[in-house]
Amino acid sequence: MFKILKKEYLANNIWLMDIEAPKVAKSCQPGQFVIVKMDEEGERIPLTVCDYDRDKGTVTIVFQTVGASTEEMAEYEVGESFMDFVGPLGCTSELIASPMEELKKESILFVCGGVGTAPVYPQVKWMKEHGIDVDVIIGARTKDIIILEEEMKKIAANLYVATDDGSYGFKGNGCDMINELVKNQGKKYTRVVAIGPMIMMKFVCILTKELNIPTIVSMNPIMVDGTGMCGACRLQVGDDIKFACVDGPEFDGHLVDFDQAMRRQRMYKTEEGRALLRRKEGDTHHGGCGNCK
Amino acid sequence: MEADVLKKVPVREQEPKVRAANFDEVCLGYNKEEAMAEAVRCLKCKNPQCVKGCPVNIDIPGFIKEVEEGNFDEAYHVINKYSALPAVCGRVCPQESQCEAKCIRGIKGDAVSIGKLERFVADTARENGIKPVAPDTKKGKSVAVIGSGPAGLTCAGDLAKLGYDVTIFEALHKAGGVLSYGIPEFRLPKGKVVDSEIENVKSLGVKIETNVVIGKAVTIDELLNEEGFDAVFIGSGAGLPRFMGIPGENANGVFSANEYLTRSNLMKAFDDNYDTPIVAGKKVAVVGGGNVAMDAARTALRLGADVHIVYRRSEAELPARVEEVHHAKEEGIIFDLLTNPIEIIEDEEGNVKGMKCIRMELGEPDESGRRSPVEIAGSEFVIDVDTVIMSLGTSPNPLISSTTEGLEINKRKCIVAEESDGSTSKAAVYAGGDAVTGAATVILAMGAGKAAAKGIDEFLSK
Numbered sequence: 170m171f172k173i174l175k176k177e178y179l180a181n182n183i184w185l186m187d188i189e190a191p192k193v194a195k196s197c198q199p200g201q202f203v204i205v206k207m208d209e210e211g212e213r214i215p216l217t218v219c220d221y222d223r224d225k226g227t228v229t230i231v232f233q234t235v236g237a238s239t240e241e242m243a244e245y246e247v248g249e250s251f252m253d254f255v256g257p258l259g260c261t262s263e264l265i266a267s268p269m270e271e272l273k274k275e276s277i278l279f280v281c282g283g284v285g286t287a288p289v290y291p292q293v294k295w296m297k298e299h300g301i302d303v304d305v306i307i308g309a310r311t312k313d314i315i316i317l318e319e320e321m322k323k324i325a326a327n328l329y330v331a332t333d334d335g336s337y338g339f340k341g342n343g344c345d346m347i348n349e350l351v352k353n354q355g356k357k358y359t360r361v362v363a364i365g366p367m368i369m370m371k372f373v374c375i376l377t378k379e380l381n382i383p384t385i386v387s388m389n390p391i392m393v394d395g396t397g398m399c400g401a402c403r404l405q406v407g408d409d410i411k412f413a414c415v416d417g418p419e420f421d422g423h424l425v426d427f428d429q430a431m432r433r434q435r436m437y438k439t440e441e442g443r444a445l446l447r448r449k450e451g452d453t454h455h456g457g458c459g460n461c462k
Numbered sequence: 463m464e465a466d467v468l469k470k471v472p473v474r475e476q477e478p479k480v481r482a483a484n485f486d487e488v489c490l491g492y493n494k495e496e497a498m499a500e501a502v503r504c505l506k507c508k509n510p511q512c513v514k515g516c517p518v519n520i521d522i523p524g525f526i527k528e529v530e531e532g533n534f535d536e537a538y539h540v541i542n543k544y545s546a547l548p549a550v551c552g553r554v555c556p557q558e559s560q561c562e563a564k565c566i567r568g569i570k571g572d573a574v575s576i577g578k579l580e581r582f583v584a585d586t587a588r589e590n591g592i593k594p595v596a597p598d599t600k601k602g603k604s605v606a607v608i609g610s611g612p613a614g615l616t617c618a619g620d621l622a623k624l625g626y627d628v629t630i631f632e633a634l635h636k637a638g639g640v641l642s643y644g645i646p647e648f649r650l651p652k653g654k655v656v657d658s659e660i661e662n663v664k665s666l667g668v669k670i671e672t673n674v675v676i677g678k679a680v681t682i683d684e685l686l687n688e689e690g691f692d693a694v695f696i697g698s699g700a701g702l703p704r705f706m707g708i709p710g711e712n713a714n715g716v717f718s719a720n721e722y723l724t725r726s727n728l729m730k731a732f733d734d735n736y737d738t739p740i741v742a743g744k745k746v747a748v749v750g751g752g753n754v755a756m757d758a759a760r761t762a763l764r765l766g767a768d769v770h771i772v773y774r775r776s777e778a779e780l781p782a783r784v785e786e787v788h789h790a791k792e793e794g795i796i797f798d799l800l801t802n803p804i805e806i807i808e809d810e811e812g813n814v815k816g817m818k819c820i821r822m823e824l825g826e827p828d829e830s831g832r833r834s835p836v837e838i839a840g841s842e843f844v845i846d847v848d849t850v851i852m853s854l855g856t857s858p859n860p861l862i863s864s865t866t867e868g869l870e871i872n873k874r875k876c877i878v879a880e881e882s883d884g885s886t887s888k889a890a891v892y893a894g895g896d897a898v899t900g901a902a903t904v905i906l907a908m909g910a911g912k913a914a915a916k917g918i919d920e921f922l923s924k
Contacts, residue, residue, distance in 0.1 A: 192679045201678075206635055210736045212729065213635070238737055253635040255673040393729065393738070396633045396675060397859045398643070399721035400703040405712055412702060415860060429712055432812035436714045437739045 171254035174227055176247050181314035182234045183284050184243050185219070191226030193256045199291040200262025200387065200419055203228060204395045206253035207245070212238045215392045217288035217364075217418070218257060228256070231287030231316075258395050259418045262292050263385055264362065269299070277303040278350070278358040278382075279325075280343045280373055282365020286317050288387060289364050293324050302326035304356070308343030308369065312336040343369060344376045351380055358382050363422060367434065371427035378423050386422035388413045390430060391437060405429050468571025471500040473578050478792040482763055485647045485732055488789060489553070492575075494532075497582040501530035503567060504574045511564035512576060517909030518616075520544040522561060522576055529579055538587035541580060542594050546619030546663055547612065547908065549588065549655045550641060552581025555905045556783050588658050596667040599625040603922050606631060606691040608676045608862065611639020612904045613697030613895025615663050616911030617884075617918075622666035624919050629691075631674040633861075636728060639699055640896075640904065643728035644720070646757050648764070649786075652727070677861035682869070686890055693890045693918045696877060697911060700896035701859030705852055706749070710806030715741065715814030719750070719758040719853035726761050743767045743849025747817055749803055750853030751775070754901075756786040758851045759795050769795045770845065774802040774822050774835045800824070800835065804842065806850055816844045855901045866891075876900055884914025885921075892918055 175187035193203060202217045220229035234240045245251070264272060277296070281289045286307055296303045305325040309315045310333045322328050330338030331346040339346050343365070350356040361384040363373040370386045377384040393399040395414045402413035405426035411417060474490040475481075481488050492500065504526040512522045521540055528537035541548045557563075557577035565573035604627040607618045615638075618628045636642050641656045650656060664670065676682065676698070685691045703718030705711050722740070725731040729738035742765035748758050751773035759769045771790070773780060776799050780787055791797070800822040807816040821841035824833040858875045870878040870887035877886060877893040884892035894910025896902055 192674065196679050210730075212737045253673050255633065255635065255675060257678050258675060393721055393724050394634060394643070397702050397861060398699075399724050400705070400718035401721045403705075403712060410705060410707075410712070415702070429812070432714060433712065436741070 170250035170252060172250045173245055173247050176245070179231065179316040181283070181316070182243075183231060183287075183314075183316055184234070185229060185231045185287070186245075187222075187227045187229050188251065188254055189226060190228050190254045190256075193228050193254065194221045194223050194226045197221050197228060197257035198261040199265055199295050200288075201257035201259045202395070202418060203230065203254060203256030204258065204392070205230065205242070205251055207238070207242055208252050211241075211252070213253075213393060213395060214238055214242070215258075215389065215395050215414075217387065217389070218291060219287040220291050220294070228254075231284060233284040255395075259414060260416070262295075263419050264360070265292065265295055272299075272301060275301075275359045276357060277301075277360045277362065278347070278356075279303060279305045280347065280361060280363040280365070281305065281307050282343055282363075282369035283309065283314070284316070285365030285369075285387075286315075286321070289362070290317055290320060290324075292362065293321065297324040304329070304350070304358075306331060306343055306346045306350075308332075308346065308365070310334065342372075344372050347373065347376055347380075360385070361422075362386075367427055367431045370422060370425075371431075374422040374425070374427070384422040385419050386425060387418045388420060388425065388430065389418065390434060404433075467503060470503065470572040470575045471496045473575065478789075478794070481648065482793040485764055487651050488648050491585060492578055492582045494534075494586075497529055497579055498532060500575050500579060501526045504530070505566055507566055511566065512561040512574075515561040515564035517560065517905050518544050518912050520561075520580075525583060526574070526576070526579055529583060534583060534586045535590065535592050537583045538592055541583060545908065546594075546616050547659045547904075548580050549584035549659055550612070550650065551905055551908070552577050552579075552584055553650050553655070554645060554903075556903060558784060560905070588654075593665045594619075594623075594662055596665065597623055597625050600627070601625040601922070603627065603692045604629065604690065605693045605695065605918060605922075606685045606689070607695045607697065608682075609633075609639055609697040609699055609895070609897075610637035610660070610670055610672075611641065611697060611699050611895065611907065613699075613897075613907035613911035613914075614639065614695065615660065616908040617695045617697060617892075617894065617915045618668045618911075619663045619666055620912055620915035621918060622663070622668045624915070626919075626922070628668045630668060630670045631676050631680075632670060632672045633675045633698075634728065635672050637670050637672060639697075643724045644754065644757070645904075646723065646727055646761050648760065649757065675861065677865045682862065682866045682888075682891060692922055693892065695884065695911070695914050695918060696862060696886075696891065696893040696897055697895040697907065698859060698862055698897045700856035700901045702857050703852065704854040704857055706803065706854065708803060708805055710808050710814075711852070713806050713808040713814045714812050715743070715848055716806055716850045716852065717741075719748070719754045719851050720856070722758050722851050723754070723761060726765075732761075732765060740765065741849060743847075745847045746770070746849040746851060747772050747798075747803075747845055747847045748851045748853055749773075750855075751780040751782055752853060752855070753782045753786055753903075755851075755853035756782045756790050758853050760790055760793060762849070762851065763793055763795060767849065770798050770847070771795060772798045772801050772803060772817075772819065772845070774800065775832060776800055776824060779832045798845070802835065802837070803850075807844065814848055814850055817847050817850055818842055818844050856896070858897060858900070862897075874900060879910075879914075880917070881910075882913060883917025883920065884910060885917055890921070
């Protein structure tokens with residue numbers, strides 16, 4: 170069993186939890202993910218590692234309630250435990266795995282969207298710890314749903330916040346902010362790392378391709394086992410089919426077929442909707458979902 | 463019971479129409495009387511050929527003699543000397559091409575139903591609470607086993623019997639490997655059979671740690687150098703599913719058999735109380751002709767779909783066990799033989815709406831000895847399906863090979879290991895099962911686990 174040591178509400182149905190998992194904490198690296206299974210009947214839910222404390226043996230996860238399973242997960246309290254917590258899975262972030270002398274030559278811009286801010290955090294923190302200054306954009310629809318701003322401010326060389334509605338920081342989305350920095354302020358970046366909703370990563374990649382800046386994205390497709398067995402997480406990357414769980418989750422954003430990935434992500438939407446309905450209606454649920462007789 | 467000695471005692475099964483709508487076990491097995499009657503048919507050969515046909519060399523006439531005399535517990539102890547998983551093997555081994563293929567009875571009439579007898583003995587022992595006993599002797603040495611599938615469980619069980627301190631590391635949340643995630647409930651009941659066989663291995667003193675990904679959380683070198691293990695056995699299984707590489711294969715509604723079966727078996731998606739979803743499909747095509755294809759097809763059928771098996775060769779070349787093909791047909795699965803998919807057709811939202819196929823004919827035999835199929839020009843046609851399950855085998859998982867220095871892999875990326883003792887290019891590291899051979903059978907993996915246990919014992923006894 171894996172105990173919840175801390176639980177915090179960030180914003181916009183996004184929760185942060187510290188989980189006691191010494192084996193995972195000992196070996197995980199930014200860019201990798203874990204799989205959480207709450208109880209016997211639960212799904213295996215993949216979540217990117219958002220922080221870790223090797224001494225305390227804890228791993229931080231951040232998740233947004235988007236369906237029946239994540240809603241249930243948000244109901245767990247400090248002191249309770251998840252039945253299964255496995256990791257680290259996937260590859261270490263490409264930048265972190267690259268040689269230090271090459272990394273020091275880079276000028277990196279991280280672009281975070283929504284809950285994607287959380288997996289960016291450990292990467293920026295790692296950069297800071299290794300003496301590499303990076304810029305960070307946090308993009309959000311509106312002020313109230315921005316997460317981890319204070320934490321990010323402490324470790325980023327420059328933090329730019331952009332809101333679609335202009336309620337805070339720069340008015341515009343992440344792409345508008347990139348344009349502002351590169352075209353208007355004359356900033357030069359050799360690399361962009363974009364993590365957030367697929368639609369945001371797609372548009373960031375369209376823009377950075379135009380700007381000729383290599384871009385890494387972190388993909389979060391549907392997974393079942395997460396260990397390289399089921400193939401549910403397959404993605405079209407250039408001419409190849411790649412498995413996010415063992416080949417990724419980070420990929421060259423200019424090669425990812427985002428439209429296909431977004432279609433695939435919707436595959437179980439109705440099935441999940443049914444599960445949510447069943448959960449909300451409980452014993453009163455008798456048909457109507459299309460699943461019951 | 464008076465019976466024709468040339469004919470085996472038939473085994474009771476659920477009626478095809480009934481079982482097509484449930485996940486209960488298809489084969490009901492022998493009862494005491496049936497088992498004893500079948501045991502009489504064994505000739506107890508002095509030089510038993512059946513034993514040579516068994517990858518783990520069970521003393522088959524020995525245990526059958528005990529069954530004949532009604533000593534069922536004794537029969538279990540005979541089998542247990544050779545196999546840690548008799549209730550599994552009695553159900554999923556391809557006996558017709560192994561022990562039973564060599565049975566002298568089979569020359570004229572039916573071979574003795576060795577598999578069904580093994581199953582009866584294992585099931586009876588379980589019902590009577592008979593368990594293998596942990597040895598008194600301790601070697602004072604420890605072995606790490608990676609993967610809790612048939613290879614790992616067998617290797618661990620054999621080493622524990624010899625007095626080694628064994629820990630199995632399993633990446634998934636549940637032990638059993640393919641026995642848990644791959645083979646369906648209706649062929650291999652999880653609670654009754656798989657879990658209790660795993661408990662039996664544990665009762666030999668074997669520890670099982672789930673949720674540990676070797677190669678990621680801990681490397682092989684760390685197990686040997688930091689965690690104090692004296693040897694490691696890698697039985698990590700087959701790995702990544704293969705796809706055909708045809709257009710439309712990433713459409714919504716195309717699954718690997720591994721995904722489909724994992725959702726249903728490991729995550730129990732067929733059971734409403736579990737949260738993991740499965741898209742059952744209304745019209746399902748399963749591409750491939752192996753046992754896994756049959757399992758996927760029969761699972762889809764039980765979830766309510768009309769199911770076709772699409773296979774590019776003819777019935778004679780189907781790699782699946784005859785019994786599985788027979789069961790599948792009885793349940794109403796349609797076989798589209800000499801047919802090969804060339805494109806999956808998507809609707810505007812990216813969902814499968816059909817599969818374009820081409821008719822095939824058999825040409826010259828290929829290196830596997832099977833006649834290779836050749837396309838018949840102009841014979842394209844479309845099958846109306848909403849779900850396609852690709853069951854084309856697997857290629858090895860890179861998690862361990864990519865993080866273990868000095869571990870040789872071959873051009874198919876399988877770990878290179880000696881067949882006789884499981885030794886690899888790396889000292890103190892042994893391997894066996896699908897990680898070495900690519901996708902094969904439960905019993906072959908068990909045979910490899912057994913050989914490696916012997917190899918490890920010899921290595922650690924030096």
